Amino acid sequence: MKVLILHADFGEPGGVGSYYRKLRNKFTMPVDHHIVGRRGNRGGLLTEEGMISQARRVIRDYAQFVLKLKKGQFEMVHVNPSLDYKSFLRDGIFVLLARMHRKKTVVFFRGWQKSFEYSLSRAGLWLFRFLYGGTNAFIVLSEENRKRLEAWGCAQPIYREVTVVDDDVLRGFDIHKTISERQKSGKWRVLFLSRVRKDKGIYETIEAAWLLHSKYPKIELIIAGNGPELQSVQSFVQDRGISNVVFAGYVKGEEKNRLLKSAHVLCLPTYHDEGLPNTILESMAFGLPIITRPMGGIADFFENGGHGFISSSKDPLVFADFIQKLFVDKGLYRKISLNNYRYAQSHFLACQAALRLEKIYKSVMNP
Numbered sequence: 001m002k003v004l005i006l007h008a009d010f011g012e013p014g015g016v017g018s019y020y021r022k023l024r025n026k027f028t029m030p031v032d033h034h035i036v037g038r039r040g041n042r043g044g045l046l047t048e049e050g051m052i053s054q055a056r057r058v059i060r061d062y063a064q065f066v067l068k069l070k071k072g073q074f075e076m077v078h079v080n081p082s083l084d085y086k087s088f089l090r091d092g093i094f095v096l097l098a099r100m101h102r103k104k105t106v107v108f109f110r111g112w113q114k115s116f117e118y119s120l121s122r123a124g125l126w127l128f129r130f131l132y133g134g135t136n137a138f139i140v141l142s143e144e145n146r147k148r149l150e151a152w153g154c155a156q157p158i159y160r161e162v163t164v165v166d167d168d169v170l171r172g173f174d175i176h177k178t179i180s181e182r183q184k185s186g187k188w189r190v191l192f193l194s195r196v197r198k199d200k201g202i203y204e205t206i207e208a209a210w211l212l213h214s215k216y217p218k219i220e221l222i223i224a225g226n227g228p229e230l231q232s233v234q235s236f237v238q239d240r241g242i243s244n245v246v247f248a249g250y251v252k253g254e255e256k257n258r259l260l261k262s263a264h265v266l267c268l269p270t271y272h273d274e275g276l277p278n279t280i281l282e283s284m285a286f287g288l289p290i291i292t293r294p295m296g297g298i299a300d301f302f303e304n305g306g307h308g309f310i311s312s313s314k315d316p317l318v319f320a321d322f323i324q325k326l327f328v329d330k331g332l333y334r335k336i337s338l339n340n341y342r343y344a345q346s347h348f349l350a351c352q353a354a355l356r357l358e359k360i361y362k363s364v365m366n367p
Helices: 015-023 051-071 085-100 114-132 143-151 175-184 202-213 230-239 253-262 278-285 316-328 330-347 350-365
Strands: 003-007 031-035 076-079 104-108 137-140 158-160 188-193 219-224 245-249 265-268 290-292 308-310
Touching: 003 015, 003 051, 015 278, 015 350, 031 051, 051 085, 076 085, 076 350, 085 104, 085 114, 104 350, 137 143, 137 350, 143 158, 175 330, 188 202, 188 253, 188 278, 202 219, 202 230, 202 245, 202 265, 202 316, 219 253, 230 245, 253 278, 265 278, 265 316, 278 290, 278 330, 290 316, 308 316, 316 330
Parallel strands: 003 031, 003 076, 076 104, 104 137, 137 158, 188 219, 188 265, 219 245, 265 290, 290 308
Antiparallel strands: none
């Protein structure tokens, strides 16, 4: 059996491309890749395109896909759309083309936009059934999304998966030594590692860290990432004289690993339409307690008090209280840190995800 996986460019900073970059050398069966969407330049950043260039690229993606189906002896096609206005139609056509060539199909919904879900539920289910109704199996990132597909009449197998951590980044990592070094550190670092957007909870995180600064001057907030809200956030911090914030910019590779080792806790009080944020899984793998909200797949596994703290609130006081608990109680901090590291080792490694995907492929080919 040979599988063709469609996904974004490997150079994509996070998301689907990053997921398959981590899995690329972990499969035990023949797998090939077909890149769709924008391509990365030599620096790894995605290039901007005009409308005409986008149209040409989409047509070229379809044409090259069909050629691969004719030449590659693939028995299965695995497509990775998001449930949003753009990806839904584009990737649905790939599914139709695969079915026209009599290939088995697996669809892994990575993103899930609530507003688009509502539009489909009201007036677009005919289009969903036309594009995706013949899919052999679905994969989703949350139980909520699985139930929605069932409510739409999907009788196919629906599997739940997680985003992943690259096994290689943890090679040589010593969790006990790291916890000891964190507890001796002159700074106690709250980490916000994400695309800088308002709905990721960036302002709530800043205010929570600032509320604790006068009482605990060791507490420092590290904001790592770029995004549409970055300049506004920098102005917000400057205008209010908030002095315990450091902007690290976009980080990747060893720079990101060093930041995850030196930080003490991840704070991501997101209210974005999440699938399952990779930053939470990576932070857990490095033994960071997590402070977050129950969005998407987070709510399906997160144990309050076991993995950190989770709340439906958006009140910075609530998140400040969570940070304080972890700051003052070293025993609690160590317990959660060790629990997260071990949980990630058991559930989130790329090698494990590759084997789970292969199991799904085999179940589709041999129902």
